[in-house]
Amino acid sequence: MATMAASLRMKTPIQSPTTKTHRANFSPRQSSSMISYKQKPIRRISCALIEPDGGKLVELVVPESQRDVKKREAMDLPKIKLSRIDLEWVHVLSEGWASPLTGFMRESEFLQTLHFNSLRLGDGSVVNMSLPIVLDIDDSQKNRISGSTSVALLDSSDNPVAVLNNIEIYKHNKEERIARTWGTTAPGLPYVEEAITGAGDWLIGGDLEVIQPIKYHDGLDCYRLSPSQLRAEFEKRNADAVFAFQLRNPVHNGHALLMTDTRRRLLEMGYKNPVLLLHPLGGFTKADDVPLSWRMKQHQKVLEDGVLDPENTVVSIFPSPMHYAGPTEVQWHAKARINAGANFYIVGRDPAGMGHPVEKRDLYDADHGKKVLSMAPGLERLNILPFRWPHTTRHSRKWNSLIPPELRISSSFRVPRCGHLQRTGKTHQMDSCALVVGKCWLNTMIVWLQTTLVGSLNPSLLESLTYTNGSVLEA
Amino acid sequence: MATMAASLRMKTPIQSPTTKTHRANFSPRQSSSMISYKQKPIRRISCALIEPDGGKLVELVVPESQRDVKKREAMDLPKIKLSRIDLEWVHVLSEGWASPLTGFMRESEFLQTLHFNSLRLGDGSVVNMSLPIVLDIDDSQKNRISGSTSVALLDSSDNPVAVLNNIEIYKHNKEERIARTWGTTAPGLPYVEEAITGAGDWLIGGDLEVIQPIKYHDGLDCYRLSPSQLRAEFEKRNADAVFAFQLRNPVHNGHALLMTDTRRRLLEMGYKNPVLLLHPLGGFTKADDVPLSWRMKQHQKVLEDGVLDPENTVVSIFPSPMHYAGPTEVQWHAKARINAGANFYIVGRDPAGMGHPVEKRDLYDADHGKKVLSMAPGLERLNILPFRWPHTTRHSRKWNSLIPPELRISSSFRVPRCGHLQRTGKTHQMDSCALVVGKCWLNTMIVWLQTTLVGSLNPSLLESLTYTNGSVLEA
Numbered sequence: 001m002a003t004m005a006a007s008l009r010m011k012t013p014i015q016s017p018t019t020k021t022h023r024a025n026f027s028p029r030q031s032s033s034m035i036s037y038k039q040k041p042i043r044r045i046s047c048a049l050i051e052p053d054g055g056k057l058v059e060l061v062v063p064e065s066q067r068d069v070k071k072r073e074a075m076d077l078p079k080i081k082l083s084r085i086d087l088e089w090v091h092v093l094s095e096g097w098a099s100p101l102t103g104f105m106r107e108s109e110f111l112q113t114l115h116f117n118s119l120r121l122g123d124g125s126v127v128n129m130s131l132p133i134v135l136d137i138d139d140s141q142k143n144r145i146s147g148s149t150s151v152a153l154l155d156s157s158d159n160p161v162a163v164l165n166n167i168e169i170y171k172h173n174k175e176e177r178i179a180r181t182w183g184t185t186a187p188g189l190p191y192v193e194e195a196i197t198g199a200g201d202w203l204i205g206g207d208l209e210v211i212q213p214i215k216y217h218d219g220l221d222c223y224r225l226s227p228s229q230l231r232a233e234f235e236k237r238n239a240d241a242v243f244a245f246q247l248r249n250p251v252h253n254g255h256a257l258l259m260t261d262t263r264r265r266l267l268e269m270g271y272k273n274p275v276l277l278l279h280p281l282g283g284f285t286k287a288d289d290v291p292l293s294w295r296m297k298q299h300q301k302v303l304e305d306g307v308l309d310p311e312n313t314v315v316s317i318f319p320s321p322m323h324y325a326g327p328t329e330v331q332w333h334a335k336a337r338i339n340a341g342a343n344f345y346i347v348g349r350d351p352a353g354m355g356h357p358v359e360k361r362d363l364y365d366a367d368h369g370k371k372v373l374s375m376a377p378g379l380e381r382l383n384i385l386p387f388r389w390p391h392t393t394r395h396s397r398k399w400n401s402l403i404p405p406e407l408r409i410s411s412s413f414r415v416p417r418c419g420h421l422q423r424t425g426k427t428h429q430m431d432s433c434a435l436v437v438g439k440c441w442l443n444t445m446i447v448w449l450q451t452t453l454v455g456s457l458n459p460s461l462l463e464s465l466t467y468t469n470g471s472v473l474e475a
Numbered sequence: 476m477a478t479m480a481a482s483l484r485m486k487t488p489i490q491s492p493t494t495k496t497h498r499a500n501f502s503p504r505q506s507s508s509m510i511s512y513k514q515k516p517i518r519r520i521s522c523a524l525i526e527p528d529g530g531k532l533v534e535l536v537v538p539e540s541q542r543d544v545k546k547r548e549a550m551d552l553p554k555i556k557l558s559r560i561d562l563e564w565v566h567v568l569s570e571g572w573a574s575p576l577t578g579f580m581r582e583s584e585f586l587q588t589l590h591f592n593s594l595r596l597g598d599g600s601v602v603n604m605s606l607p608i609v610l611d612i613d614d615s616q617k618n619r620i621s622g623s624t625s626v627a628l629l630d631s632s633d634n635p636v637a638v639l640n641n642i643e644i645y646k647h648n649k650e651e652r653i654a655r656t657w658g659t660t661a662p663g664l665p666y667v668e669e670a671i672t673g674a675g676d677w678l679i680g681g682d683l684e685v686i687q688p689i690k691y692h693d694g695l696d697c698y699r700l701s702p703s704q705l706r707a708e709f710e711k712r713n714a715d716a717v718f719a720f721q722l723r724n725p726v727h728n729g730h731a732l733l734m735t736d737t738r739r740r741l742l743e744m745g746y747k748n749p750v751l752l753l754h755p756l757g758g759f760t761k762a763d764d765v766p767l768s769w770r771m772k773q774h775q776k777v778l779e780d781g782v783l784d785p786e787n788t789v790v791s792i793f794p795s796p797m798h799y800a801g802p803t804e805v806q807w808h809a810k811a812r813i814n815a816g817a818n819f820y821i822v823g824r825d826p827a828g829m830g831h832p833v834e835k836r837d838l839y840d841a842d843h844g845k846k847v848l849s850m851a852p853g854l855e856r857l858n859i860l861p862f863r864w865p866h867t868t869r870h871s872r873k874w875n876s877l878i879p880p881e882l883r884i885s886s887s888f889r890v891p892r893c894g895h896l897q898r899t900g901k902t903h904q905m906d907s908c909a910l911v912v913g914k915c916w917l918n919t920m921i922v923w924l925q926t927t928l929v930g931s932l933n934p935s936l937l938e939s940l941t942y943t944n945g946s947v948l949e950a
Contacts, residue, residue, distance in 0.1 A: 111847055179659055183651035371583070375590075
């Protein structure tokens with residue numbers, strides 16, 4: 001760590017803003033260029049990207065010419081209404097993040113996921129698959145489906161989104177699913193409360209045909225690049241290494257240093273053009289995580305300010321919902337990025353972890369994520385880059401030692417210990433606590449932005465920003 | 476099922492008792508022949524037995540010449556006293572049932588077991604390993620060990636049993652271990668209550684050197700053949716297929732039919748001499764299972780009465796403790812038998828399962844065991860023989876359809892629904908209920924023995940035997 005910090009201070013140049021390119025890099029594919037990608041196949045560069053799991057990227061959206069027919073077909077089938085999280089999974093499946101899965105899991109896939117975190121393919125090879133991607137139905141839905149072999153999936157406005165074919169219905173043992181996925185059955189797991197506790201007692205698997213690309217119309221769809229689009233982008237940039245960084249919070253100083261240093265290390269290893277996939281998670285997150293729209297604004301700032309070089313950085317949204325299942329989930333995060341073309345994956349302390357919902361401790365051992373990732377079946381092709389950065393809030397001295405002097409934050413400045421507040425907060429304080437956590441991250445981000453922009457730090461100015469709302473970002 | 480029953484009625488001859496050989500076959504290796512096996516290597520037959528996991532059978536008992544030295548060495552080390560279950564695991568490890576494990580798991584093996592039910596070896600190959608084989612210590616034991624790299628393991632009389640070398644101490648997250656192993660954290664799991672709830676907060680892994688073969692001095696040690704001894708026995712018999720049958724209860728009619736039919740099927744497949752390994756589990760079992768000594772008496776009867784042919788049956792004790800962890804545990808049961816030379820494994824309904832400790836249902840789906848087994852990493856070499864037999868107690872009509880007419884039990888006779896009694900029994904009734912369960916199995920066994928011996932059934936005679944104790948077996 002000390003060595004890295006020293007080499008950083010010596011070698012890492014502070015990027016000057018390169019405002020003329022950042023916009024294009026932040027949203028590399030607008031819809032027009034997406035179409036042009038589909039129309040003109042990209043020339044393969046000599047260093048081919050890592051192969052998707054199963055050898056071929058799964059894409060489940062029906063050709064545009066068949067959409068109307070498929071929609072009419074759907075209207076005649078038994079119907080299942082999707083929750084927001086269900087829709088996010090349809091999105092994930094439709095673009096092949098979970099390749100070679102071709103739809104919601106049947107029982108054989110579900111059992112392999114729960115017990116082995118992996119799937120054995122027909123040829124005997126193994127791909128990683130650690131999270132169940134399943135669709136639940138209740139007794140009455142099951143009865144309505146009756147003898148049908150296909151069902152239609154509807155969005156919240158009752159529009160048909162997809163058809164699920166060759167269906168298989170099997171029991172949904174929620175307790176076992178939760179225990180084997182999270183390693184606990186304690187009440188208060190965010191995904192469980194949102195998507196499992198009230199779910200039906202049956203799961204329905206099958207092969208998906210998705211009627212049209214999933215869109216959310218939230219102003220961020222243009223940032224939601226599919227694995228196929230990301231691969232095209234990496235190829236266009238002649239990337240000979242792609243290193244992915246999953247995050248669900250604003251970029252902080254530690255992240256930025258880590259990503260910069262990773263590129264330096266890859267160059268030292270002989271790669272000519274390592275490209276960073278900065279890949280914020282865009283699906284369901286818990287209430288006290290910073291909302292996606294704010295995170296995206298912050299990521300945009302990071303590129304605008306040139307701290308990450310837009311020339312070799314692609315920012316895009318990963319559409320998966322978040323389980324907070326620690327070592328089990330980090331495998332999913334890594335596996336999905338293989339399908340998007342990444343052959344290096346950065347993993348830090350306690351990935352996808354959270355505090356234990358009942359006990360006063362972290363739910364997972366902070367080192368288990370990277371250990372499990374390095375041993376996971378089906379991820380042998382992926383280069384795992386473990387990294388441990390100190391807590392910004394608890395170990396500010398250690399933290400500061402990583403930061404080049406010209407960017408270093410005065411040690412007299414302390415960000416509130418939000419994690420602590422959150423854990424000790426009573427239920428009725430959770431809302432305000434969530435805001436504090438949000439602000440805490442925003443503080444970190446503001447500190448970092450200010451430091452980068454101004455090159456010096458005024459603690460009293462920062463203090464004054466601490467409890468204003470997030471709109472300071474737009475100032 | 477119907478086909479099999481029909482073919483059984485037509486083809487399966489009723490064995491006449493072959494009393495002259497049964498004794499030798501039931502306990503094929505007395506201590507003298509064990510020694511002769513070690514002194515004279517057995518000639519390999521042309522059809523080699525299946526290779527042990529990792530290519531070489533692990534054996535951890537130090538040579539006799541070094542025992543005294545090792546014992547003195549142990550006395551100078553920090554000491555850990557073993558529970559009965561710990562000792563059973565030392566036994567399991569010492570004989571290579573868990574090959575290629577060379578001792579209690581270190582964290583890397585523990586994590587792979589919890590998450591993947593398998594271990595990746597140095598050469599990239601994968602072996603199955605679904606149950607954590609771990610040794611817990613508490614804070615004060617951890618402190619006493621301090622900087623030592625080895626510890627001595629003592630039995631209940633403080634005799635040194637083994638030395639654990641190159642130790643690694645790591646956290647024992649009991650909740651996560653239980654959730655990932657059993658798929659529930661509900662209170663009342665027998666192994667959890669016996670061995671985990673009160674266990675220390677640390678686990679200690681390392682390489683074992685076992686000072687002398689583990690013996691229990693209960694009159695049954697001669698039946699505890701090691702994998703190496705079993706392999707020698709199968710080779711001596713020129714077995715070209717070995718099919719293992721794990722059980723923790725008396726053999727009942729369904730079992731017997733199943734084993735007989737399996738041999739028939741293997742002969743039809745072209746094997747010349749399939750040998751049955753009838754392999755009762757001998758370690759920890761829950762209070763309401765029939766004790767090992769009674770089960771062994773019953774198994775002996777089965778051979779004496781010639782229902783299983785002693786010429787091609789080896790009865791031996793599997794020293795592992797029982798987890799009752801269903802689909803997770805059945806993998807361990809199968810994997811251990813590979814190490815003993817079995818290349819076929821019979822699996823029935825709900826293997827290693829039990830009732831949910833809190834809810835009124837089975838803990839596991841009755842079909843998951845065989846499904847998980849057929850998909851488990853590291854068990855690809857093993858031929859899984861799934862079989863479903865009806866409950867004796869609940870579906871007597873279906874059950875009867877399997878039984879040749881001359882052995883069939885009158886449908887007016889019903890064995891008490893002990894499972895039901897047990898589940899509805901209040902806590903204070905558990906003891907008597909456990910006895911009922913024991914008797915229930917004994918009833919089944921008595922019915923079966925009587926039917927086999929007499930060739931006809933007298934329900935009133937059976938009724939009179941129902942609530943006498945197990946000593947009728949010796950009558």
